[in-house]
Amino acid sequence: MASTARPGPARERTHAVVIGAGVAGLAVARVLTDACERVTVIDRDTLPTAPAPRRGVPQGRQLHTLLARGALALDELFPGFTDELVAAGASRADTQGDAHWYLDGHRAYRAPSGLISYGASRPLVEQLLRARVAALAGVGIRDSTEVLGLAAAPDRTRITGVRVRPRSGGASGDAGEETLGADLVVDASGRGSRALTWLEELGHPLPARTRVRADVVYVTRRFRREPHHLGGLMGVAVVGFPGMPRGGALLAEEDGRFAVVLVGQFGEEPPTDDEGMLAYAESLPGPDIAELLRTAEPLDRPVKMRYPASVRHHYEKLGRHLGGFLVAGDALCSFNPAYGQGMTAAAQQAILLRKLLAEGTDDLPRRFFRAAARAVDTPWLLAAGGDLRFPEVEGRRGPADGLLDRYLTRYRAAASADPVLARTFLAVAHMMEPPARLMSPGHVLRVLRAARKAGGPGTGRPRTPAAS
Structure with a gap:
């Protein structure tokens, strides 16, 4: 040690x-x-x-x-911790290159990013x-x-x-x-x-x-991970957005398994029976989560949890x-x-x-x-800020918030066609870059250019180094 x-x-x-x-x-x-x-x-x-x-x-x-x-923070506090985590079976992944991200229904451009994240159970x-x-x-x-x-x-x-x-x-x-x-x-x-x-x-x-109302209900279940699943990718994230208060994610973790979570907000509640979970996953942008539920062996029973509000x-x-x-x-x-x-x-x-x-x-x-x-x-x-995008959430919204939200909506669409925009979005989400980076002049120009190339919600124009 x-x-x-x-x-x-x-x-x-x-x-x-x-x-x-x-x-x-x-x-x-x-x-x-x-x-x-x-x-x-x-x-x-x-x-x-x-x-x-x-x-x-x-x-x-x-x-x-x-x-x-x-x-990075845990490695600073406990040198070698992430190596120990991987040795115990956790997954180590390039956040952009080894996963599919669906932002407002658009699949973000997949490319190597150097943003390294880890999949592991909380108990581990x-x-x-x-x-x-x-x-x-x-x-x-x-x-x-x-x-x-x-x-x-x-x-x-x-x-x-x-x-x-x-x-x-x-x-x-x-x-x-x-x-x-x-x-x-x-x-x-x-x-x-x-x-x-x-x-x-x-x-x-x-x-x-x-207190910002989140009104989140989420259900997690674990499945046996096989080499053919996801074409070898380590994870998928489907982020809910106004008009689609549903989301989900799956992530490789220890003991050769995937953890799958289905998320709902504002009255949308993921079920816990097999058929209901599959139908819920099929309603999400992108086929990945539903395909795993159809083909993978479940290892435990679904567990549901509620989270009413973020509190500071x-x-x-x-x-x-x-x-x-x-x-x-x-x-x-x-x-x-x-x-x-x-x-x-x-x-x-x-x-x-x-x-x-x-x-x-x-x-x-x-x-x-x-x-x-x-x-x-x-x-x-x-x-x-992400929760305040939903009109169901009560909270103060200034005059500039609407303009910013419209820009970020275009940004999410543009990230399906531009790997730099996709990387910056994920870097901000992983707290490696400040949110202001999304509005830098160079990024604004990229958004204007790339938004015209982006596909409609749910398609994400599957642009990757392997499939463009």
């Missing part, structure tokens, strides 16, 4: 507690080992010893992809990260343990630890409540975070919240912060899962925290939340 040791700041804090042993919590724990003598990771679940779904991560059964930016990603973190000096992982609340100094301006209790029947036994002293507590417990309740109990102000908590706008308390990952901002940004955003926040800790620990909550807000801006813009 590759060493994760790296130079870091002097250890000014003796003990840090991370709530949540998911991707966000494990990434944060890795960073804190540079600044703290001890790090304790706490999770409600009894953590599995092999990759397996768990109750605390209900989305763990659904299709997951590690975006190009997320792969967590298992490998958890093993890395558990091997670090000074780290302890306590599973089957519930966090009851925060312990604070008498003036309630700073935390002093967390109150915990072993869950009945868990590996930690049946001992009663105890307080773990800590200099720093990071809540990375996901969408079920109780941070707002804890702050309210201590009399601290609560952050404003932005604006801690950066608070005038007063609780000393020693941070919030990260989905507990800070959760995105429509159709965009696949969660793991990437979490890893980026951990890298940001490492940079801030290296600069010192004074006023850390204010500094972290302000910097994290800037880091979250791009994925939030992509997810919330």
Whole structure:
């Protein structure tokens, strides 16, 4: 196993507690080992010893992809991680060259891009990260343990630890409540975070919240992967659009299988029976997903999940912060899962925290939340902005938004005829390029030229190096 040791700041804090042993919590724990003598990771679940779904991560059964930016971030935090992921069976793919992308019904031009992403189940990603973190000096992982609340100094301006209790029947036994002293507590417990309740109990102000209705229902099922499937491609993505609030994706992952997800919004709900799933897939632009459902052997039962809204908590706008308390990952901002940004955003926040800790620990909550807000801006813009394309979604739309939407609609069509436009679109989606890159003068000119060559929705003019 590759060493994760790296130079870091002097250890000014003796003990840090991370709530949540998911991707966000494990990434944060890795960073804190540079600044703290001890790090304790706490999770409600009894953590599995092999990759397996768990109750605390209900989305763990659904299709997951590690975006190009997320792969770089996790390799920065855990050198060699993506090599280890591939060795465990995950797929490594050129995002544009090894997959079909249907944007507004147009199939994007397929060509090598150098944008490398990975297909792996969420349990596999967590298992490998958890093993890395558990091997670090000074780290302890306590599973089957519930966090009851925060312990604070008498003036309630700073935390002093967390109150915990072993869950009945868990590996930690049946001992009663105890307080773990800590200099720093990071809540990375996901969408079920109780941070707002804890702050309210201590009399601290609560952050404003932005909520964008997503109204997503998605169903994932896994199938045996054969060499003839997809002509050897690694994946397919069909992105829903106004007038077609349906989508889907399939992706090669470990154990020689494909994960297939069908997605619906605003009343469109994928079924879970064989005939219904096939009929739903046949209604999508492009034949790929339906063809796989017809020919591949299913390996499990379909699993359905609902996601009502993307939610962002604006801690950066608070005038007063609780000393020693941070919030990260989905507990800070959760995105429509159709965009696949969660793991990437979490890893980026951990890298940001490492940079801030290296600069010192004074006023850390204010500094972290302000910097994290800037880091979250791009994925939030992509997810919330994508959902606001749908007229069913409530939200503020300025006069320029209509013009921008019309341009991006033409852009998606043009990306079927121009490999550069297709690459830039995917680079933005994978957070490797800023969204403004889509509107650069050179790209505007390409859109005007290529849009005339693009086929109608659903055809995508199958232009690739092998078939033009």
